[in-house]
Amino acid sequence: MNLFVETLGFGIVSGCVIALGAVGFSVQFGISNVLNVAYGTFLTLAAYLGYLLNVEHFNQWLSVVVVGMAIAVLSVVYNRLLPGRLMRRGAGFVTTLIATVWAGIGMLYVIVVIAGPTARTYQVDNGRTLTFAAFVLTTSQLVVIGAALALMFAYHLLLTQTQLGKAMRATSVNPVVARSCGIPVSRVIDAAWFISGLLCGMSGVVLALTTVTFGSTLGTTFLIYMIAAAVFGGIGQPYGAMVGGLVVGLATQLVGAYSSPAYEDVAAFVILTAMLLVRPRGLFGTAATRSLRLAGG
Amino acid sequence: MPTSLDSAGSGGAGPASGGTRLRTRGLTAGYGDIRVIHDVDVEVTSGTMSVVVGPNGAGKSTLLKGILGLTRVFEGQVELNGQSVTGKPLEQLAKAGIAYVPQVDDVFDTLRVRENLEMGGFLLDKATRQERIDEVLEVFPDLRRKTRRFVGSMSGGERKMTAFGRALMLAPKVMVLDEPTAGLSPALTQVVLAEQARVLADRGKAVLVVEQKAKAALELADWAYVMVQGRVAMSASGREVLDHPDMAEVFLGGGAVAPGRATG
């Protein structure tokens, strides 16, 4: 029972971070119809950038924000140079997907060459340990949960209450009509990639902080978690990705606690497989299947 | 087959001048390397409704996409008030006062009715946007109680109203409508053409409509163009086109009427 409650705590923390990353991944797909596999490499890059700051004894929360901003900018530049440019030139969904695989692998090689093959270990300040009933959480974990929930709420407000957010949804569902409304679609897409990069960068650093020791495979591993989360909720659906992230976080932690941490990845993979078999459009997917169809057709 | 219509199509005086004028001159457009429409001249001016009719695949939608910078223009010009806007991006045409309602996918399905209208008024400041929404809801009172509904869950007629309303938000001078009655019942077709498209023209807008339901559209049109296989086969008043003996043969529901017999 204690193990269960403890794991629940870890699961929620991990779920929040995966959810953030999954929302970021979903935004790219939802708004510009790009399945950006290089997202995993950006997670890894964020972890290393965070590490550079960590070595300099930078405040860990500040480094989450700073790296988040850096990856956000890189993400916009990357989209303009590669997937966005390809799409504008009329490249299909598959061509663009392959280009992102190529870019992801290439950038990862560069990171490995520069950073070397050894795993890195963050100096982590977990803060105090707090106990609520049977829950044992550190203040760091509480900060992560609180910040993740706040960010998701902020993203919800952006999408539903602001002109930019509505324009993002409009562009996502009907770019031609969006343009005929005078919506500056390419700037809206930049904004989407910025937000997505921000979430990617922040979750990358937090993932490294929570796993403490990380290597160049961090991004790939967690990208699978995030894809599982995004597919669970219906790819392209922000709220789906949030719920999916929590489910995947809890499932992987529970499996890890009750069998072996080595099976955590398997749990994510099983969720992905089950979802693809049983309900490929995901829990909340309707528009997502539509955009998939548009993208594929 | 459309030969005798060809002669009638010369001249191309079009509707009377005044106000805003959108026209194409020798427009040749298509996709990739394929030319779909050839040397097309059409025109619409403020306060009039010009209708483009023609059979399936004649190139009507391609013509509109060529006008709106949505597909490749090989030759010719699109002019707004004498200035070339050929190949200009849709965003700029929107700012120049041209609104477009596509044949399909004409709304933001995953947005609420009010949000669709807000997006239509994206370029406006907040106060003006709100005023316009109120005006649009006066034009389409049926939408008033449904502003919080997601458009994806609404009927064809309601979606079309939302699409029109969205297009009206920027108070455009020119409305470009691609088969606004596609998929609508005969009764709703009449409403859309007579009470909406026609009324917009009567209120001073330049309305360029593509229609498959030729008879209903021609009866209301000030000027009509008959497109056959990518070319304008006839250009005349709606009445003249309706009364032309070859019209039935050209299309009108795809051969429902025996050749040589006039309709209308």
Ligand SMILES: Nc1ncnc2c1ncn2[C@@H]1O[C@H](COP(=O)(O)OP(=O)(O)OP(=O)(O)O)[C@@H](O)[C@H]1O
């Ligand atoms: N995206 C495209 N790429 C290549 N060819 C196209 C494309 N869209 C249309 N066409 C071709 O162009 C021709 C004209 O199509 P268009 O859609 O303009 O016809 P239309 O007159 O609007 O017909 P409908 O009344 O069915 O809407 C057709 O032969 C069609 O196959």
Ligand SMILES: [Mg+2]
């Ligand atoms: Mg068409």
